[in-house]
Amino acid sequence: MDLQKRGFATKAVHAGQHPDKETGALVQPMYLTSTFVFTPEKADRYFSGDKAGIFTYGRSRNPTQNIFQEKVAALEGADSALATASGMAAITNAIMSFVHSGDHIISCKTVYGGTYALFTKIFKEFNIEVTFVPKLSVEELNKAVKPNTKLVYMESILNPTLEVTNVPEVVAWAKAKGIKTMVDNTFTTPYLFRPLELGVDVVVHSTTKYLNGHGDHVGGIIVGDAEFIESVRSGVYQEFGPVPSPFAMWLGIRGVKTLHLRMKAHCENAMVFAKWLETNKHVEKVIYPGLESHPQHELAKKLFSNGFGGMVSFIIRGGVEEVRSLTDHLNMAYYAVSLGDLDTLVEHPATMTHGKIAPEERLEMGIPDGLIRVSVGIEDVNDIIADFDQALNYIK
Numbered sequence: 001m002d003l004q005k006r007g008f009a010t011k012a013v014h015a016g017q018h019p020d021k022e023t024g025a026l027v028q029p030m031y032l033t034s035t036f037v038f039t040p041e042k043a044d045r046y047f048s049g050d051k052a053g054i055f056t057y058g059r060s061r062n063p064t065q066n067i068f069q070e071k072v073a074a075l076e077g078a079d080s081a082l083a084t085a086s087g088m089a090a091i092t093n094a095i096m097s098f099v100h101s102g103d104h105i106i107s108c109k110t111v112y113g114g115t116y117a118l119f120t121k122i123f124k125e126f127n128i129e130v131t132f133v134p135k136l137s138v139e140e141l142n143k144a145v146k147p148n149t150k151l152v153y154m155e156s157i158l159n160p161t162l163e164v165t166n167v168p169e170v171v172a173w174a175k176a177k178g179i180k181t182m183v184d185n186t187f188t189t190p191y192l193f194r195p196l197e198l199g200v201d202v203v204v205h206s207t208t209k210y211l212n213g214h215g216d217h218v219g220g221i222i223v224g225d226a227e228f229i230e231s232v233r234s235g236v237y238q239e240f241g242p243v244p245s246p247f248a249m250w251l252g253i254r255g256v257k258t259l260h261l262r263m264k265a266h267c268e269n270a271m272v273f274a275k276w277l278e279t280n281k282h283v284e285k286v287i288y289p290g291l292e293s294h295p296q297h298e299l300a301k302k303l304f305s306n307g308f309g310g311m312v313s314f315i316i317r318g319g320v321e322e323v324r325s326l327t328d329h330l331n332m333a334y335y336a337v338s339l340g341d342l343d344t345l346v347e348h349p350a351t352m353t354h355g356k357i358a359p360e361e362r363l364e365m366g367i368p369d370g371l372i373r374v375s376v377g378i379e380d381v382n383d384i385i386a387d388f389d390q391a392l393n394y395i396k
């Protein structure tokens with residue numbers, strides 16, 4: 001079967017899957033091993049430099065990891081992928097494989113908290129400079145670019161403001177200048193958005209979120225062309241050693257097989273929930289790329305297929321106290337960081353993930369105290385709405 005020609009759901013189920021030759025087990029066993037036994041012939045081949053298809057040591061390759069990588073690569077429309085122990089490991093290894101001391105990165109104005117700390121603290125120590133631009137437009141890119149710019153770093157949808165990045169505009173600009181582009185596709189997943197098809201060089205994910213989707217795995221993945229992935233694997237990956245456990249990979253394989261079903265449910269629930277929020281008197285503003293009121297709704301329609309994702313942010317009338325009234329009274333949705341789980345999760349950026357940022361700066365980033373971010377789960381949407389409805393009623 002030529003999987004390339006098949007649909008997304010078929011790829012999600014079948015890519016990377018080869019029933020066990022010896023036993024016929026459809027779900028392949030998990031290879032919990034750190035080392036692999038050589039035959040003399042294999043050892044000769046391997047140590048003379050012909051490493052194709054030979055497993056040696058768990059930090060380099062593991063068969064369970066290979067299946068997960070093949071699956072995600074197929075869904076992103078890529079040649080190759082490399083899994084890591086976390087999303088942050090994917091981002092760090094992907095960037096540090098070609099950005100060196102003395103280089104410069106242009107980034108979208110807000111990034112995931114861990115990425116922000118990497119860019120502003122760790123990279124600073126490594127003499128890698130990062131410029132955050134207010135908007136990833138040609139005008140702003142032209143202002144920010146330097147002779148040593150190596151990378152434009154993007155998130156498909158910004159967190160928690162849910163702005164949509166104009167990826168094609170950035171790619172056209174960067175290609176003309178020979179600058180690499182990278183997209184963190186965690187919020188959108190390949191079910192909605194496939195940046196590599198638009199000419200983006202590298203995609204990274206926190207597979208902790210939607211790709212695994214069940215809240216029981218921490219992981220990341222780097223996706224790109226085979227040459228780039230091999231350069232990461234034989235370079236920083238080999239020595240930084242951010243290898244995931246086979247068990248995390250095994251869970252990831254099972255998770256990705258239902259990505260299309262879960263994302264469909266997340267998107268449908270998020271749309272209904274967002275529309276309902278717009279009618280609630282305690283809610284000042286709802287931010288969801290699927291709503292016509294969203295400033296980049298047209299762009300989102302152009303870029304995304306199958307829906308607008310499962311993340312909804314909203315601003316309630318009031319501040320921290322009113323937010324507390326709501327979060328203290330939720331009966332079903334959980335008050336927690338992370339996202340992309342089956343369960344609905346509620347996060348308050350001003351006191352949680354973005355609490356260390358000065359209030360004025362936070363406001364400038366579009367994160368007032370009343371902003372709440374919801375990772376809409378796959379429960380019955382009426383139950384999600386009922387839970388928020390009764391909790392919002394506690395606001396005076």
Ligand SMILES: *Cc1c(COP(=O)(O)O)cnc(C)c1O
Pocket residue numbers: 086087088089112114115155159184186187205206207208209218219220
């Ligand atoms: C969670 C997340 C990360 C970091 O991933 P970990 O698996 O927690 O290391 C990076 N980017 C985005 C957009 C995320 O949501």
